Amino acid sequence: MFTRTATRLLSTQSRAFSTSSARQTKVAVLGAGGGIGQPLSLLLKIDPLVSSLSLYDIRGAPGVAADVSHIDTGSSVKGYTADQLDEALEGAEVVVIPAGVPRKPGMTRDDLFNTNASIVRDLAASVGRVAPEANILVISNPVNSTVPIVAKTLEKAGVFDPRRIFGVTTLDVVRAARFLGEVTGNDPKYTVVPVVGGHSGATIVPLLSQNAFGKGVSGDDYAKLVYRIQFGGDEVVKAKDGAGSATLSMAYAGAKFTNALLRGLSGEKGVITPTFVKSGLFADKGVDFFSSSVELGVCACSVRFGVCR
Numbered sequence: 001m002f003t004r005t006a007t008r009l010l011s012t013q014s015r016a017f018s019t020s021s022a023r024q025t026k027v028a029v030l031g032a033g034g035g036i037g038q039p040l041s042l043l044l045k046i047d048p049l050v051s052s053l054s055l056y057d058i059r060g061a062p063g064v065a066a067d068v069s070h071i072d073t074g075s076s077v078k079g080y081t082a083d084q085l086d087e088a089l090e091g092a093e094v095v096v097i098p099a100g101v102p103r104k105p106g107m108t109r110d111d112l113f114n115t116n117a118s119i120v121r122d123l124a125a126s127v128g129r130v131a132p133e134a135n136i137l138v139i140s141n142p143v144n145s146t147v148p149i150v151a152k153t154l155e156k157a158g159v160f161d162p163r164r165i166f167g168v169t170t171l172d173v174v175r176a177a178r179f180l181g182e183v184t185g186n187d188p189k190y191t192v193v194p195v196v197g198g199h200s201g202a203t204i205v206p207l208l209s210q211n212a213f214g215k216g217v218s219g220d221d222y223a224k225l226v227y228r229i230q231f232g233g234d235e236v237v238k239a240k241d242g243a244g245s246a247t248l249s250m251a252y253a254g255a256k257f258t259n260a261l262l263r264g265l266s267g268e269k270g271v272i273t274p275t276f277v278k279s280g281l282f283a284d285k286g287v288d289f290f291s292s293s294v295e296l297g298v299c300a301c302s303v304r305f306g307v308c309r
């Protein structure tokens, strides 16, 4: 009796798992051994839309892969060493890049430029060569500069498609919902706010008026709330006191954006979220890259997936 029940339960579970997604995808994480990379790899392992997880870093990725691979979800996981970048990217449809150095107290994101620009450029060149159709999700800071660097690198390689390159600004959106929820006493699921512009200080622009509860915040409360959203990164850098910047909340945000993209690629309609992309919105003002709400999905045009515009 026990055996029959258990068998029935198991077969129901596996049926539910195998039919839980229309389309599964190979996702590569470049920088998987880091503070963001490790929890991000964990969260991607439990995303049913990921069928295969490819973890690359110049150090430590095989260990992270061995660890994460014991989690009881259906996706396969493989770790790659410093000299195996091409193998890691083979067949990847989504490439998430959290590789690079984080801030220490007293630094701005721009101070990371010298180190992270070349890391991101070299990784993008490999993606362009090995997986030219991949969607690239850039986490490495300063996002306002690393995304244009990725774009330029792919342009040089002749494989640039603005619909497939995304600066991940989801942490700003996550913070805006959380902090507005705190101020107004609501569950963050009711205080979702689009955040546009860029990912650094004053370039982070939360559109509080777009939320029914956000509309009601004014005066000093409004100024304090906007400041907290714009400088939330500093709060974490200060609290970590030299041990880096946001990693866990960023991993959550990175997994959330990746899942949104995968849902769009699976054919789900109306998946709309802010992201930093090459955008025509303010091209007449000399601004080529801008974060705004975009619909993620399969395009009814020559490109198979990415941003539908």
Ligand SMILES: NC(=O)C1=CN([C@@H]2O[C@H](COP(=O)(O)OP(=O)(O)OC[C@H]3O[C@@H](n4cnc5c(N)ncnc54)[C@H](O)[C@@H]3O)[C@@H](O)[C@H]2O)C=CC1
Pocket: 030, 031, 032, 033, 034, 035, 036, 037, 056, 057, 058, 059, 098, 099, 100, 101, 102, 103, 112, 116, 119, 123, 138, 139, 140, 141, 142, 143, 168, 169, 170, 171, 172, 199, 244, 245, 246, 247, 250
């Ligand atoms: N977009 C956003 O909202 C956020 C971005 N960040 C940024 O994410 C980046 C990573 O932060 P953490 O994970 O905390 O840093 P971390 O130092 O803990 O991890 C970075 C990882 O990148 C790896 N790495 C370095 N060069 C590499 C290369 N050429 N190829 C592959 N891997 C390489 C390192 O070995 C390390 O494991 C930083 O630039 C940080 O500023 C952090 C938080 C939020």
Ligand SMILES: O=C([O-])CC(=O)C(=O)O
Pocket: 102, 103, 109, 141, 171, 232, 233, 234, 236, 237, 245, 246
């Ligand atoms: O503040 C940093 O350096 C990391 C980051 O981008 C954030 O937490 O928003």
